[in-house]
Amino acid sequence: MLFTLHWAPDGHHIQSNKMVLRMDPAAAVTETCRLREFQLLQVFRNSLPVPEPYWVDPKAEYLPYPALIYGFAEGVTKPSSTLSNVTGLGTNLGPALRTELAPSFISHLVKIHGHNIFDPGLSAFDIPDNARQAALWAVNWWQRVWEEDCHQELPLMRLASSWMRMNLPACEQLSIVHCDFRTGNFLFDEQSATITAWLDWELGHIGDRHEDLAWSMSRAFGHYAEDGKTFLSCGLMPEPEFIARYQQVSGVHINLETLHFYRILSAYKAIAIVLGAGYRNARNSKSHQDVLLVWLTGLASPLLDELAKLLSEVI
């Protein structure tokens, strides 16, 4: 919720600032931690474009639900002349913009992954303590969401969770993971073609960087280029180029088997969100946008197809 705050930060001089209140709804498609979200904004405020964090009320002592307040960030999530599906899915930035934005997309992701996971500012974060725990925690999380929220069990989802548990990859280097790093979740200035703010940090945690890479590569967030043949991850660049540029900028080698595991997890997670939690919230009339959640359940169809194809490559 956007509002204008008239206040005196120094106790004397009144100023007016546009602020954004992010407060937990009665039910959401993802259960998150406002404190972790706030801490991530704080640790990255000087190194990445993020909204300026001001206050957090993680236990709802002052507000009806856990919440945080940050400064309003200028920018758009898609070009003013283009259309996209809901929540920025399938946004086509166009050839000029995608060329300008792609380098920052990569470099910002590298910065997130390269940050010290032992930063004292990350007190709300758990750190996996063995090589496969990052993957195990991720599978546990999203399998629980699916099992608790799904309306109808799907054989494919059970196959996927069984396969993932039997094939957990070892994490070579723990990183901060944004967990929803994609087009649609950054604001940019159309004139200068620069990213002005990264949004939606609420799923951020310490885990395997391959999780972020895989999520960015989901078919749900990309589209074909003007040639009709080249699929662009997040509408920015082809997959091989995405991997190559990430490796070049980060100096970190991407393990393709681990990446594939997390691509399977990404599809599973997205299905759990739209067909599990989203469906449940809409069925129980729990949100202020049930009609959007119902619309989003349709996204499960191509996601299920993607999940089946990804599993077919390894089974």
Added chain:
Amino acid sequence: MEIRVALAIKAILKALDEVVLPAVSPDNKLAQEQGHLIVALLGLIAQRDAMSYEYDVDELRRLIGLASDLQSLADDPVLNANIAAAEEVLLNARISPARLIQTSCQLSSVLADQIEVLVNTGTELACTAAKTVLAASQEQALRERSWLIQQGWESDPGQVPDIEKLIKFSKLAQAGSQL
């Protein structure tokens, strides 16, 4: 699993009531009136949708009853043939859509449990079971993608066949569609 009518209408009504109609200018009388009619009509559909199939079955049963009563008075071959055809349709209409959906849900759940057991054996059998599930799942996903093609999720919609080609109709339904 397509977007079910009951769920969609429930969400639509809530959006209309809480977001859309309050934003319509009170001075726009036509929009206000039609907005409220939309809500009322959707409410009616939502209330009756679950029973609409049983309603139609009941109507057919009553018509057959009436026809049978008249048959005793006028032994007409056209009437007789139509009564026979209608009775056959009624016989096949005993299972309700709700029961159909419930049965699919139940079977899906049992299948999921069985797949987990098989996959966890780690044997050759597990691999065969997994491949079987994957093949069936891709077929089902294609069907659902076709059903919802209008939503615009597909990067290449031309690759998705029309739903009519993907759903296996029963002979009876095919006969009905030709009338």
